Amino acid sequence: MEQGTGAKLLLLLCVAHCRHSQADGPRDQESVIEVTNGGPWGDWAWPEMCPEGYFASGFSLKVEPVQGIPGDDTALNGIRLHCTRGGAQSVIESKSGRWGSWSEPMWCPNRSFLVAFALRVEPAVIPGDNTAANNLRFRCSDGTELEGPGLNWGEFGEWSNSCSKGVCGLQTKIEEPRGLRDDTALNDLRLFCCHT
Template identity: 50%
Template sequence: RPGLHPCVACPETIAAHDIQTQPTQGKGDDTAVNGIRLHCLPRSKTYPEHTITSSQGPWGSWTSPFWCHNGNYLTAFTLKVKGSQGHGDNTAVNNIRFSCSDGQLLAGVGHLWGSYGAWSQPCTHGVCGILTKVQGQQLFGDNTALNDVQFYCCANANAK
């Protein structure tokens, strides 16, 4: 059963993301996207550049980051999700897309399974936080890893 993990936030706006994804396992158990990592880019010298993640599953490896261009920042997202397969192999989140403040679109390199949902409402001052819902490892069941994610908007323009 998936559990919610703590919300983690950047003191300044997030300008990039990467995903932890498991390659296709053939006849094995696929989990697809296991985690999402956000890159906090300082707009001043007050904070160092760093990454945050709420939680992630144990499978797969991290991709290279996808950056917004020229000081722009993440503002909205859409998840690619594969619904329940009944007795088939469930994967839940298979990819993510973000839009940047200049309209640039960033897509992860997840899996083709599932379909994208509606875009989130845009964050006027950018995305500043993440909270994930991750299924723990199932000893005798179907592992799905990342099941859902919530992003939090920066409260004001000073976060940029």
């Protein structure tokens, strides 16, 4: 079996059948969308899902500002999805890094939902002060593109595939704090699509 295939299979089974504490039951899960330029460090945390019948229509980012020399930059540390259903809202978050502060939410217009994403990632520099993921773009179901208030190191990669209806969950890849060694915090992201 190809390396990583078993982990992805378990993840798909969990998303299809696991229950989030806020949900009434399992979601009609369609797919996992990913990008190819995520950072190499850290481990995948737990998946978090919007409650049943909710879809993500906004997001906010946890970003550490530029630290300067001799500081240790980590840039993007966390991602929250703002799930909505009618006038009701719920906020979900997978694991986040410890540094930075949360931005105000950015919302898709016209009651549209998040359907695809792209990550801005700084390539590994050895030796150097690595930051991995720096910023995030989302595409909404009405075609609007939203760019978060992250930092400018690195380049945006290609867009992920698109959800047919909307994003309903997320999972982050986070490097744990390393003490006096170089920290990168958030490295990569997966999103989950639901039909209902």
